[in-house]
Amino acid sequence: MKTFEEKWTAWLDGDLSEQERREFEASLPDKGAAEDEKREARKLGNLLREQLRHQSMNNADFFNHQLQQRIARESAPAFGSKPHSQSTRWTIPRLIWSGAAAMALFLVCAVFVLREKNPTDQSTYTTQLLKARVDPVVSPNATISMFKSKEDKVTVLWVDGLQSLPSEFAAK
Amino acid sequence: MQTEATPAQADVSELDLVKQCQTGDTQAFDQLVSRYRTRVFGMIYNMVRNEQDAWDLAQDSFVKAWKSIGRFRSQSSFYTWIYRIVMNVTIDWLRKKQVKGTGTEFDDSVQLKEIDPASRTSPKAEALPHEHMERGEIRARIDAAIAQLSPEHRAVILMKETEDMQYHEIAEALGCSIGTVMSRLFYARKKLQTSLRDVYENV
Secondary structure: OOOHHHHHHHHHOOOOOHHHHHHHHHHOOOHHHHHHHHHHHHHHHHHHHHHHOOOOOOOHHHHHHHHHHHHHHOOOHHHOOOOHHHHOOOOHHHHHHHHHHHHHHHHHHHHHHHHHOOHHHOOHHHHHHHHOOOOOOOOOOOEEEEEEEOOOOEEEEEEEOOOOOOHHHOOO | OOOOOOHHHHHHHHHHHHHHHHOOOHHHHHHHHHHHHHHHHHHHHHHHOOHHHHHHHHHHHHHHHHHHHHHOOOOOOHHHHHHHHHHHHHHHHHHHHHHHOOOOOOOHHHHHHHOOOOOOOOOOOOOOOOOOOOHHHHHHHHHHHHHOOOHHHHHHHHHHHOOOOOHHHHHHHHOOOHHHHHHHHHHHHHHHHHHHHHHHHHO
């Protein structure tokens, strides 16, 4: 369903079918005024065509030259040549993959280290004595050896050459 | 629509030129530009009324066309396709200019209320004291009248009256319906008839 504006425009431009034209003209309250307006619209069209149609372009060849230079500068990526920025070493996907690989390597190393150094495998004595220090001035010939059996969950610390052993470290 | 080439040459080789452009042939694009540059420039000039701006916008339009010619599928004619780019570039520019400026140059919400669709644009205006207006003065009056239209109304009336484009071609170039084109033509004509009646009655 065409609006009044659409029908009017089509009527002015002679784009209505014969039946549409008859119906539209019959619906006009003042056909004479409408015909006057049609003539005015044609005069307006002629004026615009006459005055605006032949706009000249100075330096047309320079226009092409300038355009070719711009195109060369902004070289279109649409024809298979990748833009320079895409050839940089650290692209976002590469950074993501590198980060993920580093994280995986860290996790593997952490698992191995934690397996080797499980604190529950050490006895209370070992921990205490290893933290203690043998003063070479007081006990110059002191040697400490540690024996550990993971299966039996037993750790033996062999201390030799101590002048004295603090009472808190004595075997209970 | 006519081009700067002869119609026969245009019909035969335009599609070939487009295909060559799609393989990256800048010389083929240069030929296409030569065919349409004057009309494109003239169309933009009539919309923006400044030679330097029209030049720059025409350049921008052709650069955009070059960048996207790989996506042209020959479903529409090349000139409708290029006009769509030209209209997008020019209307965007006019809109931005309006936002930066006072914003009073054209305002549909005000203008359309001023026009009663059923109003009669006649009776005729009184004649000017002199019979013949100078060409420069006529052009200035036309430019001033067109400046009062919104970018979309300008585009529609210019494509219809100066480019002889059909409703469907204008609709395609502007990306709107044929009904919208006809409605815009209605209001643009009414507005221009009101502004220019004394001009076209006395020329």
